[in-house]
Amino acid sequence: GENVEQHPSTLSVQEGDSAVIKCTYSDSASNYFPWYKQELGKRPQLIIDIRSNVGEKKDQRIAVTLNKTAKHFSLHITETQPEDSAVYFCAASRQAGTALIFGKGTTLSVSS
């Protein structure tokens, strides 16, 4: 089955810096890669996703890149703000709408 590895497990940055979180996956049939932000005790919130027919997607300060050949994808957050502090999870699935396999999560701390 699918296995998703995520690094780093914790990331501390200064406000205004960029943050990068990387994930690798094992199932070459995976085609959908969402990123979620989860605050303590809350549900995961989708922040951006990418499908395998696209190499990069951007939404304001957030971007995701995908390298299908290498089976890895990354989340890039620019101009970080304290409110970006949360746990971020990458995930993979065969297609949007099917079961998600999550990475272990990255705790991002943005200090002002």
Next chain:
Amino acid sequence: GAVVSQHPSRVICKSGTSVKIECRSLDFQATTMFWYRQFPKKSLMLMATSNEGSKATYEQGVEKDKFLINHASLTLSTLTVTSAHPEDSSFYICSAPSPGLAGGSSYNEQFFGPGTRLTVL
């Protein structure tokens, strides 16, 4: 966006009792829902896929007789933790994929319920 609700939000029960958790899609129909478990400071682990009109599909290592799943209608799936023990204490979250927009992919993003905090004493 689409809304998924869960009930109860938190429950405390005695060891040996059974607990039922409901997951509802409020403004769309979901033939499939997913149940995840999340231990403190850990990731979401897929437990099972709930299928309307057929049996649930369980992930390896998840006891189907302990975690009973019933997809009663196109908007409701229930997870019953039977004979709960302290090690079952966890955050249980369901999700449902909302149908995509016309002309787009078949399914849009998955929407998560707010989760249920189960504590077994």
